Structures are given as structure tokens and as C-alpha cells.
Amino acid sequence: MLPTETPLTLLDADGRAVPSAGLDMPADDVLVALHRHMVLARRFDTQAMALTKQGRLAVYPSARGQEASEIGAVLALRRADWLFPTYRDSMAVVCRGVDPVEVLTLLRGDWHCGYDPYVHRVAPQCTPLATNAPHAVGLAHAARLKGEDSVALVMLGDGATSEGDTHAALNFAAVWQAPVVFFVQNNGYAISVPLAKQTAAPSLAHKGIGYGIPGVLVDGNDAAAVYAAVRRAVTSAAAGGGPVLIEALTYRVEAHTNADDATRYRDTAEVDGWLARDPLARLRLHLAGRGLLDESAVAGLDAEAEAQAAALRERMNTDTAADPADLCRYVYAEQTQSLHWQQRELAWELAAAEEPR
Amino acid sequence: MTAVAETGARSQVTPATVTMAAALNRALADALREDDSVLVFGEDVGTLGGVFRVTDGLAAEFGEARVFDTPLSEAGIAGTAIGMAMNGLRPVIEMQFDAFAYPAFEQITSHLAKMHNRTRGRVALPVVIRIPYGGGIGGVEHHCDSSEAYYAHTAGLRVVTPATPGDAYALLRQAIECPDPVIFLEPKRRYWSKEAAVLEPGGPGLDRAVVRRAGRDVTLIAYGGTLATALEAADAAAEDGRSVEVVDLRSLSPFDDETVTASVRRTGRAVVVHEASRFCGYGAEVAARLSEQCFHYLEAPVLRVTGFDIPYPPPHLEEFHLPGVDRILDAIDSLQWQETAAKAGA
Secondary structure, X not given: OOOOOOOEOOEOOOOOEOOOOOOOOOOHHHHHHHHHHHHHHHHHHHHHHHHHHOOOOOOOOOOXXXXXXXHHXXXXXXOOOEEEOXXXXXXXXHHOOOOHXXXXXXXXXXXXXXXXXXXXXXXXXXXXXXXXXXXXXXXXXXXXXXXXXXXXXXXXXXXXXXXXXXXXXXXXXXXXXXXXXXXXXXXXXXXXXXXXXXXXXXXXXXXXXXXOOOEEEEEOOOHHHHXXXXXXXXXXXXXXXXXXXXXXXXOOOOOOOOOOOHHHOOOHHHHHXXXXXXXXXXXXXXXXXXXXXXXXXXXXXXXXXXXXXXXXXXXXXXXXXXXXXXXXXXXXXXXXXXXXXXXXXXXXXXXXXXXXX | OXXXXXXXXXXXXXXXXXXXXXXXXXXXXXXXHHOOOEEEEEOOOOOOOOOOOOOXXXXXXXXXXXXXXXXXXXXXXXXXXXXXXXXOOEEEEEOOOHHHHHHHHHHHHHHHOOHHHHOOOOOOXXXXXXXXXXXXXXXXXXXXXXXXXXXXXXXXXXXXXOOOXXXXXXXXXXXXXXXXXXXXXXXXXXXXXXXXXXOOOOOOOOOOOEEEEXXXXXXXXXXXXXXXXXXXXXXXXXXXXXXXXXXXXXXXXXXXXXXXXXXXXXXXXXXXXXXXXXXOOHHHHHHHHHXXXXXXXOOOOOEEEEEOOOOOOOHHHHHHHOOOHHHHHHHHHOOOHHHHHHHHHO
16 A cells, blocks of 8 residues: 555656566557657647747646646547546646637636536546545545446645645545545645655655555656556446555746746756656657657657647637627626626626717 | 425425524535436535434435545545546535535635636636535534635625525526525524425525514524524514514625615614624624615614624533523624604604
8 A cells, every 4th residue: 555665667768668666668659648648748848838928828837747647647548438537637638638729718818617527528627636535526426326437536746745635535545435536746846845845744645544545656847658557446446446646756947937936945956956857758768769759750750749729829819809798707607686787787887988089 | 305205396386394404405406307417426425414413315316426425634535526527517515514624625716716707707616615604503613614705705606504404405407507606604503494385496695684473673684594583583573663684685796785785774773793703703794885875774873783703612512602582682782873853853
């Protein structure tokens, strides 16, 4: 039930395969798919950062440097499974198949959740910390009650593990033996607060044993290891093996968001150290070394990522016309009398503003 | 639940005497029987049948997969209910006491209330949160809060409170069928009140107030635990020759403007009664709406008879805090009757 002392790894920083207790190296086609989605994810991330600078997004929390964790976890899910992401997991949501413009609706400011959660089985991105964890537990328990084998994977950050809802969710999941994978990306910082000020536990994965949940510590910059660990947890949970807590050790290369200044709380040297452990370069080295990826394939992939970014840029550079009537439309299943009046007042106000003076 | 045992068959047509607790129990049982997606869970609701016995016998009848005890965490209960509702179930959860629901506040206000809106109606959360609330039972600290204003202030929640056994049954059935999340506040001092009632899911809608007693001179607006006090005050006022109309709000959110304003326009006077503190209390909203919508019909300011602006007092002092008949009669007496008479005479 206790995690290993050091993170489970399948690929070292130079992309060499290393033997890892209990983790199976994913098949070649999976490794190639992981690489492809990580390239697309990184380009999506840099495009979103650029859109922030252009004023097209109100804010963007980057996950640069965490691509192995984000993509590895999502590709390990089956169509029947559910993803419960946070605000930092936009690239994971895109990887799951949600239209990137719909994903960015929240950060663009048009509406809160731009996509239909049922289409790709992706819950709305959660901004309060850890509140999505009990949702995942409830959804997964309901699936079991209905006789379905769906698993819910909830994404959490290191900071979120200090919240009460993480505790409640882990405990409920364990007592109910609910098919849930708690996937904690430990990226070192909760905005500015480093992990040392967040917990005194030997690792976040160690917290599992207190609930009777197996804890797994995995190298979060190793896409192969993340995929293998999550896949194993999903398979086990779907078969009735109960919840699993996975800590993926990674690093937030960018600041918390574009509005944050990371130089106030961490050294450039620390960032540089992690840049040298880039998850994308690691997988690329491995694939190239094994002849699974050549230069033309990389060029083709870069072109695909560029085209995707250009399409996103173009679609995000149009001005949207949010409908003010939507404000009062969705609060209840059926509009209340009071909201009907308020919607009418707003309509009058807007009509009056349109009239020539 | 002797009343349940006495009444026996499900579709009862002749009124039978039933307590509010038994009526609630019956509503849960009937909902569980008629809809496989209904679940009941919370602290001590399974084997024990709830600390107020509202869920008595349900786990035995419907099994532990549908009626069950959870670990002790209100945020966990509310949060998992949200996930279950996302996956097609209709959870009816219990917060054991009003003040013990506060750990679930973030789940209720940030998620339960907002999900339908933030997903443009794509995700509905038909969750009912049953909360025994209010005082008058000699409960110690943290067991007697009237927390309705917190919930009523939150857009996206419906807030309902029955005052009679018949309404307890009907409103709970309607709340369980409602696609919106419903905060279902049960006035715990009325749990053992009895009424000869026909328990049926129909009647006035989930968002309607009802006139409990017709009158001409003044409208008393009450709900939950204070309705019985208001009716008692109306009886006493009648002895003094004042004809008092009593409106039972039932739904605190949405507010039934139509029924309440129609009554106040008839009587020209209004007093709102509730246990909760006055400042930013529910009565403030009622008074504001009445002055906005009935100003020209009013003969006097809308008055509030409420608890004091204090934390709920200890058992030996609660009688001084709770609005009683005398306090209501005093409020009615101060509604500028002389001024109206003088105007009429002039």
C-alpha cells in the first residue's frame, strides 16, 4: 500500500528504458501516440499563452512541463471513463477530444463551461481546489450501482491535497471501494508556496495508506510511466479493486498564470534544472533511439501542431457576441418569475441604450 | 413509525393522523419505491433510521445499496451526491442538524447551485438536501440554527420548508422529482406535530405559498416552525376583533410574489415572522418586496417579528429569543390602526 521510495520510472532523463518494478512498458503505438499528443499539447499551451498576451484570454494557467502527466493520464483512460480536471488541465481536456475553443470558453470569459460534459465524459474544469474529488467519487460509485464499469479519474495539484475535500473524497472512495483514480500532479508549487510548506508527509502518495488506499509515486515527466501507472490503476478499479492514489512528480515550468511573477519565490537555476528533464525531449529521444520516430515524422507532427495552433488562433481572434439574456436563462431548469422580470428589465435597459438620444 | 403502520396501504384516501416525521418517512419510502434512481444517504440514516427517525426502516426495506450510512463528512456527502446526480441518480441526502451542514457549504453554493448555469443547462443536479433546522427543542449549541437565508441568497437553489405533515409529504415528493437542487428545511420542533392528512404528492406546486387562514385586517407571513405560532396569534387576535390572514410561504426560494402580494393588497398590513435573526434575515427580503410591490396598498410599515441578532441561545434562554404569540400580537397592535381610523373619519 505504501509507494516506492523513488518515483517509478520507465524512461530515464536521456530516454533510455529502465526496468521498473510492476510497471509494463506501453506498446510502441501507445508511445508514439503519447508523443504526438504531447507535441500538440505543448503547442496548444504556448498558443494559449500568446492569446493571453493579445488580450483574447482573461487568464491562462500553463501546464508547460507537465505534458507527460497530463497526456499520459488521459490516454490511459477508456471512452467509458470520466475525467474530472482542474483549471490547469486544459491540455488534458483537449487531449480527451473536447474542442479547444470550447475548452477556452472559461478563460476567454464567454461562459463558465463551454463544453457539454457528457459528450467526452469530462466534468467542467474545477477552479475551487479539490472540490471535484468528491464529485468523481460520487459519479464512480453511481456507475458501480448502475452496473457500469466506468472509472473516474480526478486531477488534483499538490496544494489541493491540503484541502478537506481531498480527505473526504479519499475516505469515501476507500470505504465504498469506488472506482476512482486520484491523480495528483505534484508540480512543486501552489502558486508561490513550495511543497515543503504544504506537507510534512514523506510523499503525497504516502497519504493513501491512511485511508487504506494504495499509493503510487511515479515520475511525472515520464509519459510511459505515467501511462502505465494510470492504466494499471484504471484496470484494477474497473475490476472492483477500489481506488488508487497516484502522485506524479513533475514541475510547473511557467508561473502560476500570466498574472503571476514566479521570480519572486523561486530561482531560475531551479527552473533550469527541470527544463533539462523535459518530458517531451525524453520521449522523443527514446522513440528516435528505437527507430519509432524519424525526422520527417517530427516535421510532419510539428506542421500538424502549427496548423492546429493557427486554426485555434483564427477562431479565437474573432469577437464573440455573448448574449446578455443568457444571464438569467440557465439558473434553474425552468425560469422563475423573478428571473423573468430581471431578464425583461435588462432587455429594456439595453433597448433604451440603443435608442437615439 | 406507527402512523405509517396504521395507515398501511400506499394510496390512502381518507385522512389519517400522522406526524411530520412519519409523513417525511412515507415520502421517502414512496419515492424509493417508485423511482429506482432515488437514493437516501447521510450520517446515521441507515441502520439507526436517523437521529429523528425520519429514515426509519428504509434501509431494511430498500437495501443498503439505496439507503446507507456514510463516513462523517458533510462536504463528502454533498460532494458525492453531486457526482451521483451527474451520473443519473437522484440523491436525497441528510445533514443531521442545521449548523452541521456548514462544512458542505462550499459544495452547495459553489457547485450544486451553479452546475446547471455553468453548463448552460446541460448538467442538471436533482439533489435534495434535507436539513432539520430551527430551535424550540431544548437543543444545545449548534443544534438550533435557522440557516435559511444563506441558502435562499444563493441563486440556483430552491429552498423549501414545510409547516405541516401533509405539506411535508407533498413537498418532499415534489422536491425529489424537481430537476433543480432543493434545500429541504425541516422544522425540527414540528417533527412530532400531528395532523389528519391525506398524504399525496400533488397539491400546490413546489414554489407556491398558501393561505392557511383567511382574514381581512392584516397578513401574517410565516413558514416552517413559526406557522403554528402565527396561527395561534391569529386566533388570539380574533378574540380582540382583528381578522388575521396567515400565509404559509412553503417556498422561500423562489418567492411566491403572487400569493403574498395578493393577500397584502387585500389586508393592507403585513407582519413577517421567523426564528432566524432579523439583520439580513429572510424577513428583510419579504418586507422589501412588499414595499416595492404593494406600497400604495399599505396602511403601515411591514414589520418583522424575529429572533434577536444573536447566536442561538442555550436551552434555558431560548423561550426569550423565539418569536411567540405575544410578540406577534404586539407587532399587530402597532400597525398604525389609529391613523387609518382617523383618515377614515376625516
